[in-house]
Amino acid sequence: MMNLSQNQRQTFKITPLQIQMLNFLQLSTLELEDRIKNELEENPLLEEGVLQGDDTVNDDFDDFDEVTNGDDYATPLKPENDYSDWEEYAHDDISDYKTKINNQSADDELYTMPIVQESDWRTDLKGQIHCLPFNERQTILMDFIIDSLSDNGFLASTAETIADDVSFTNNIFVDVEEVEKLLKVLRMMDPPGIGAVDLQECLMMQLQRKKEKGVDVDNAIDIVAFNIDELAVRNFEKIMRLRNLSSSELKLAIEQITALNAKPIMDGSSSSIAVKDNIIPEYVITYETNLYGDSTIDIALNNSRIPSIKINKDFAQTINLAKDKAANQYVNTKLSAANWLIEAIQQRETTMLKAMRAIVLYQKEFFKTGDIRNLKPMILKDIADQIGMDISTISRVTSGKYALTPFGTINLKDLFSEGIKVNSGEEVSNREIQQTIANLVANENKQSPLNDFQLMELLSEKGYNIARRTVAKYRENLNIASAQMRRIL
Numbered sequence: 001m002m003n004l005s006q007n008q009r010q011t012f013k014i015t016p017l018q019i020q021m022l023n024f025l026q027l028s029t030l031e032l033e034d035r036i037k038n039e040l041e042e043n044p045l046l047e048e049g050v051l052q053g054d055d056t057v058n059d060d061f062d063d064f065d066e067v068t069n070g071d072d073y074a075t076p077l078k079p080e081n082d083y084s085d086w087e088e089y090a091h092d093d094i095s096d097y098k099t100k101i102n103n104q105s106a107d108d109e110l111y112t113m114p115i116v117q118e119s120d121w122r123t124d125l126k127g128q129i130h131c132l133p134f135n136e137r138q139t140i141l142m143d144f145i146i147d148s149l150s151d152n153g154f155l156a157s158t159a160e161t162i163a164d165d166v167s168f169t170n171n172i173f174v175d176v177e178e179v180e181k182l183l184k185v186l187r188m189m190d191p192p193g194i195g196a197v198d199l200q201e202c203l204m205m206q207l208q209r210k211k212e213k214g215v216d217v218d219n220a221i222d223i224v225a226f227n228i229d230e231l232a233v234r235n236f237e238k239i240m241r242l243r244n245l246s247s248s249e250l251k252l253a254i255e256q257i258t259a260l261n262a263k264p265i266m267d268g269s270s271s272s273i274a275v276k277d278n279i280i281p282e283y284v285i286t287y288e289t290n291l292y293g294d295s296t297i298d299i300a301l302n303n304s305r306i307p308s309i310k311i312n313k314d315f316a317q318t319i320n321l322a323k324d325k326a327a328n329q330y331v332n333t334k335l336s337a338a339n340w341l342i343e344a345i346q347q348r349e350t351t352m353l354k355a356m357r358a359i360v361l362y363q364k365e366f367f368k369t370g371d372i373r374n375l376k377p378m379i380l381k382d383i384a385d386q387i388g389m390d391i392s393t394i395s396r397v398t399s400g401k402y403a404l405t406p407f408g409t410i411n412l413k414d415l416f417s418e419g420i421k422v423n424s425g426e427e428v429s430n431r432e433i434q435q436t437i438a439n440l441v442a443n444e445n446k447q448s449p450l451n452d453f454q455l456m457e458l459l460s461e462k463g464y465n466i467a468r469r470t471v472a473k474y475r476e477n478l479n480i481a482s483a484q485m486r487r488i489l
Helices: 016-025 029-042 086-090 121-130 136-148 159-170 176-186 199-212 218-226 228-232 236-243 247-258 313-320 325-362 364-369 380-387 391-398 430-442 452-461 468-477
Strands: 046-048 058-062 283-289 295-301 309-311 402-405 408-411 419-421 427-429
Touching: 016 325, 016 391, 029 046, 029 309, 029 325, 121 136, 136 159, 136 176, 159 176, 199 218, 199 228, 199 247, 218 228, 218 236, 218 247, 228 236, 236 247, 283 325, 295 325, 309 325, 325 364, 325 380, 325 391, 380 391, 419 430, 427 430, 430 452, 430 468, 452 468
Parallel strands: 283 402
Antiparallel strands: 046 309, 058 295, 283 295, 402 408, 419 427
């Protein structure tokens, strides 16, 4: 017989709205701007409006030591007041600049950044081809060869492959010798090295071009032709012995080689229109000093690109007057979505400012000077415990977020680092150790660079006891080549 029983227990369930809110926190400034613009287009109950009060959200810290808890830093998004008396509004005082001929101030003029039109390097090459006395068939073949080049200007296909491909594509028979003749013409064009098969041929073509102009590059040509492997590993002694060169002659030849381009096209992946993605910081941090010499840090959200929004109550009331059940249901749905979006923006601002304030207070010595050596070990849990939030929330409000400071734009993720104990028992950030490695490499003798074992010993003398493999990992994180590759004559 089945026994029925009741019990009571607590369970944790996350609602779909909470999931949306967590995803909302992770949006960058540009992503939030696109999200709001899309909502303005899709939701008729939303419209752009002016924020009441200050447009930016600020939070001041005097002497880097002020701590406040539980404050709301978000400025509510309030709808504009409707004018019930049109006559009173219409005959209100008018500013002088509104009586000008164009009836608008200079601040109302909208300026757009012009688009810089740049020609693609393939287009430039084809332009050179079309200036040569080629017939239509040769022009078609040359255009096909140029389109077959890689983004860096290298020729990845053989003449046989190109002949087969162009024959199949254009339904004409093309001989391999005809393709090879056109390849020779291509390799005489600008930029030098275009159409090369590999790095060695690219360097040789550039050196030959210099030799034709009367520059003495014979030693450089011999080294690239016969000793490029030794040059790659900086085995200078072997090169001098094999080529019978003195130290000064080898140094001159290496200077000539290093002045060449490793690729025929250095920026071949760019499109014909130059578009650069600039970093838009989410926070703006400024410093002020009062008359008494006390320092004040000001943290503000960069909301200059975020449209201010409000609910269009007139539209909602008009629909409700229609007494249409379907229309009323539609309005209620859109009204709920609009209210949630406004609340989400407010909560995002509050959470981001609380997290940033905690980070600044935790790393106050770093933010005073901007010196990475003053950066304390800090993990997500430290900030989460300080403001009473979950670690995942801190991760979302710092991931992909940037702060504009007087000493540059910093990635918030770079402020988080693990700690390593030094001989004095103090725990320091691994960023400080990486900066020390970078300083040691910058001041080393380039004719005899420091290897990882020597770097480990020098770090040990400074109190940083880390393994050689850890030194190698930090060096690679700093994009510093090995000692052999850093060696020069």
